[in-house]
Amino acid sequence: MKKIEAIIKPFKLDDVKDALNESGIKGMTISEVKGYGRQKGHKEIYRGAEYVVDFIPKIKIEIVVEAGMAQDIAEKIRMAANTGKIGDGKIFITGVEEAIRVRTGEKGSEAI
Numbered sequence: 359m360k361k362i363e364a365i366i367k368p369f370k371l372d373d374v375k376d377a378l379n380e381s382g383i384k385g386m387t388i389s390e391v392k393g394y395g396r397q398k399g400h401k402e403i404y405r406g407a408e409y410v411v412d413f414i415p416k417i418k419i420e421i422v423v424e425a426g427m428a429q430d431i432a433e434k435i436r437m438a439a440n441t442g443k444i445g446d447g448k449i450f451i452t453g454v455e456e457a458i459r460v461r462t463g464e465k466g467s468e469a470i
Contacts, residue, residue: 359424360425361454362420362450363452364432364448364449374438381431385421390418392415393413394414396444422454422470
């Protein structure tokens, strides 16, 4: 099993969710996060005063899939989240040793 973590722009969440639903992904975890990469934040003006926003709001999507599906799912996320502009995000794929469903005790692939 593989865990896919994707950091994307908030307004692309619906596009990514739709792409994942079409791929048969039944569940995901979504978190609102903040951070920065190369863009290093940006400046905004509020009531005439300029200030720097160091951390940019992003959405973090976490899903666990069969190992053979990971690259395909990551590519679907990349295509759905792509705007072609700086700050589109990152996708990380890591190994998952075990998954256990709390309610039934199912393990491995049955748990996801």
